[in-house]
Amino acid sequence: xxxxxxxxxxxxxxxxxxxxxxxxxxxxxxxxxxxxxxxxxxxxxxxxxxxxxxxxxxxxxxxxxxxxxxxxxxxxxxxxxxxxxxxxxxxxxxxxxxxx
Numbered sequence: 001x002x003x004x005x006x007x008x009x010x011x012x013x014x015x016x017x018x019x020x021x022x023x024x025x026x027x028x029x030x031x032x033x034x035x036x037x038x039x040x041x042x043x044x045x046x047x048x049x050x051x052x053x054x055x056x057x058x059x060x061x062x063x064x065x066x067x068x069x070x071x072x073x074x075x076x077x078x079x080x081x082x083x084x085x086x087x088x089x090x091x092x093x094x095x096x097x098x099x100x
Contacts, residue, residue, distance in 0.1 A: 004039060004049035006065065015051045015062040029074045043067045 006028065008014065018026060031037050043049075047067040053059055 002042070002044070002047045004043060004047060004067075005052055006049045007052045007054050009055045010053045010062075011056070014053065015065075018051070018065070025068050027074075029076045031074065032077075041071045043071055045070055 010016075013026075018024060028040065031040055045067055049065050049067065050061045051063045051065050053062045
């Protein structure tokens, strides 16, 4: 088992938002940073992570979460309106990864 740090701005998605989701889980999508993407790829079902609130009045670890599925391609990476995409990259390799 590995341990990770998942960072989110509470105004975008907080640990309270996660707790309100069906099954208290969600797909962690929209990751375009390559180092973060590689970390998501390395996450395995059963790993634990600190859920860190950044850019908030109170920054810090808001809770501990469990990875409930191995990483898979982030379907938002294929959105043609995403400014981080190029048609060539979009057709070859999805640049984003996600994990549940």
